[in-house]
Amino acid sequence: MYRIREVDGTEDDIADTLAELHQLTFLDTAPVPQFDQGHWWLAFYGTKPVAFAGLIPSTHVFKAGYFCRVGVLGKHCGRRLQLRLMRAMEARARLSGWCSIVSDTTDNVHSANNFIRAGYCLFMPTHPWAWPNTLYWRKDMK
DSSP, X not given: OXXXXXXXXXXXXXXXXXXXXXXXXXXXXXXXXXXXXXXXXXXXXXXXXXXXXXXXXXXXXXXXXXXXXXXXXXXGTTSSHHHHHHHHHXXXXXXXXXXXXXXXXXXXXXHHHHHHHTTOEEOOOSSOOSOTTXXXXXXXXX
């Protein structure tokens, strides 16, 4: 039913699709990432893109990837798409030789629960990079 595919964010049509999904899922609450950096995935329902995720090198944790963004269209929530996208990113992180993946959530219980389901643990970075009430997540790649 759903299919996950790594895509090239430097391609104009892919970047447009990622930007459209970002707008539909985040509205104006988060800046649009630079899709020409890092690794990006789309989740498709048939031929229609319904979710996306991105992984870039972390600038805060040594030899780690940073799970920078994930968005799932509302009517496709609850289908474990974020979890499936996380698994794809973990495989890419291992291929890239990264020791871990880090991320953060702020006031997002659904994403926090997905991090827990995927085996991520809370941690406190030496230099926190987000808001005072942000939760920081880390998973070691083995």
